[in-house]
Amino acid sequence: xxxxxxxxxxxxxxxxxxxxxxxxxxxxxxxxxxxxxxxxxxxxxxxxxxxxxxxxxxxxxxxxxxxxxxxxxxxxxxxxxxxxxxxxxxxxxxxxxxxxxxxxxxxxxxxxxxxxxxxxxxxxxxxxxxxxxxxxxxxxxxxxxxxxxxxxxxxxxxxxxxxxxxxxxxxxxxxxxxxxxxxxxxxxxxxxxxxxxxxxxxxxxxxxxxxxxxxxxxxxxxxxxxxxxxxxxxxxxxxxxxxxxxxxxxxxxxxxxxxxxxxxxxxxxxxxxxxxxxxxxxxxxxxxxxxxxxxxxxxxxxxxxxxxxxxxxxxxxxxxxxxxxxxxxxxxxxxxxxxxxxxxxxxxxxxxxxxxxxxxxxxxxxxxxxxxxxxxxxxxxxxx
Ligand code: AMP
Ligand code: MG
Numbered sequence: 001x002x003x004x005x006x007x008x009x010x011x012x013x014x015x016x017x018x019x020x021x022x023x024x025x026x027x028x029x030x031x032x033x034x035x036x037x038x039x040x041x042x043x044x045x046x047x048x049x050x051x052x053x054x055x056x057x058x059x060x061x062x063x064x065x066x067x068x069x070x071x072x073x074x075x076x077x078x079x080x081x082x083x084x085x086x087x088x089x090x091x092x093x094x095x096x097x098x099x100x101x102x103x104x105x106x107x108x109x110x111x112x113x114x115x116x117x118x119x120x121x122x123x124x125x126x127x128x129x130x131x132x133x134x135x136x137x138x139x140x141x142x143x144x145x146x147x148x149x150x151x152x153x154x155x156x157x158x159x160x161x162x163x164x165x166x167x168x169x170x171x172x173x174x175x176x177x178x179x180x181x182x183x184x185x186x187x188x189x190x191x192x193x194x195x196x197x198x199x200x201x202x203x204x205x206x207x208x209x210x211x212x213x214x215x216x217x218x219x220x221x222x223x224x225x226x227x228x229x230x231x232x233x234x235x236x237x238x239x240x241x242x243x244x245x246x247x248x249x250x251x252x253x254x255x256x257x258x259x260x261x262x263x264x265x266x267x268x269x270x271x272x273x274x275x276x277x278x279x280x281x282x283x284x285x286x287x288x289x290x291x292x293x294x295x296x297x298x299x300x301x302x303x304x305x306x307x308x309x310x311x312x313x314x315x316x317x318x319x320x321x322x323x324x325x326x327x328x329x330x331x332x333x334x335x336x337x338x339x340x341x342x343x344x345x346x347x348x349x350x351x352x353x354x355x356x357x358x359x360x361x362x363x364x365x366x367x368x369x370x371x372x373x374x375x376x377x378x379x380x381x382x383x384x
Pocket of ligand 2: 148149
């Protein structure tokens with residue numbers, strides 16, 4: 001692929017569509033170039049959404065399968081009607097409540113965008129990001145911007161400008177660098193073309209947030225989240241609820257977020273170290289035995305640990321603990337910390353110094369459901 005010089009603009013503090021860096025990046029977007037920009041979730045890779053040529057570049061530089069559609073980013077709630085039609089009244093309720101913010105709505109599409117954006121689907125995914133740099137950039141071009149996460153396909157999403165450059169330096173025109181992103185996991189994707197409205201990808205706007213806004217029976221998780229042992233789901237009408245009537249996000253079928261080192265996700269029968277009902281001693285003994293076997297085989301282990309677990313693990317594992325390369329992912333009691341650090345930690349795993357990464361499960365509710373969804377995709381092995 002043709003190499004180019006990737007410009008990096010560093011932005012601090014307040015920005016507006018008139019900021020010289022935003023204008024420069026916006027002008028490049030309008031010329032059909034790709035610009036990476038921060039959102040409150042992860043860094044996005046933007047192209048003008050009505051230019052087929054520009055949108056095609058996104059698929060090329062990411063190595064993204066053409067059947068995986070892109071999210072259309074807008075600056076203002078009112079402009080949703082320029083790209084979607086037959087918008088249900090409840091979509092406006094959700095937009096009033098959660099936009100701008102980490103919520104993507106799947107709506108019936110209007111044919112104003114390049115068909116590449118929607119991968120030929122009759123629906124369109126729309127989001128109004130909250131990050132001031134993202135909003136300023138979209139406002140400055142006065143057009144919808146198609147943007148997936150700014151990583152090579154299959155890699156962990158970028159939460160820092162450095163991550164974007166690791167994957168795409170020399171392949172894109174520029175990156176607006178405003179430091180680390182806020183949430184650290186991608187937006188919640190809610191399909192509003194089916195009923196009950198269905199969460200296709202969990203994120204920071206949770207099932208209970210959405211049910212709180214619309215009522216409990218009106219929003220549910222996609223059935224692929226049925227493994228979630230601690231999540232209470234509303235009763236379903238099985239007759240209406242066939243796979244045919246529940247389209248999945250095309251992106252759900254692809255491998256995602258894979259680190260360079262194989263990751264083992266340890267669930268222990270769906271229980272976690274903080275679930276009171278489980279015999280924590282048995283849990284720790286199994287963990288110690290597994291680590292001892294690996295260490296005896298010369299496997300160098302990186303252990304992605306929740307902060308509160310460290311004293312318990314240190315005491316229980318004894319000398320075995322000392323052989324682990326421990327990476328702190330934040331407190332399990334504060335899943336927002338884990339979400340924010342997760343992709344950075346996954347990207348830091350270096351096959352030169354470590355053979356296997358190990359992480360324990362989190363409670364699959366609220367933001368924990370979003371984290372576990374990403375971890376299940378990132379893991380090469382899930383021990384139930
Ligand atoms: P990304 O932008 O790479 O973080 O992923 C966007 C997600 O939204 C992917 O899982 C897509 O498959 C999904 N998506 C985008 N547009 C649609 C659509 N029209 N219908 C269903 N899912 C969609
Ligand atoms: Mg992505």
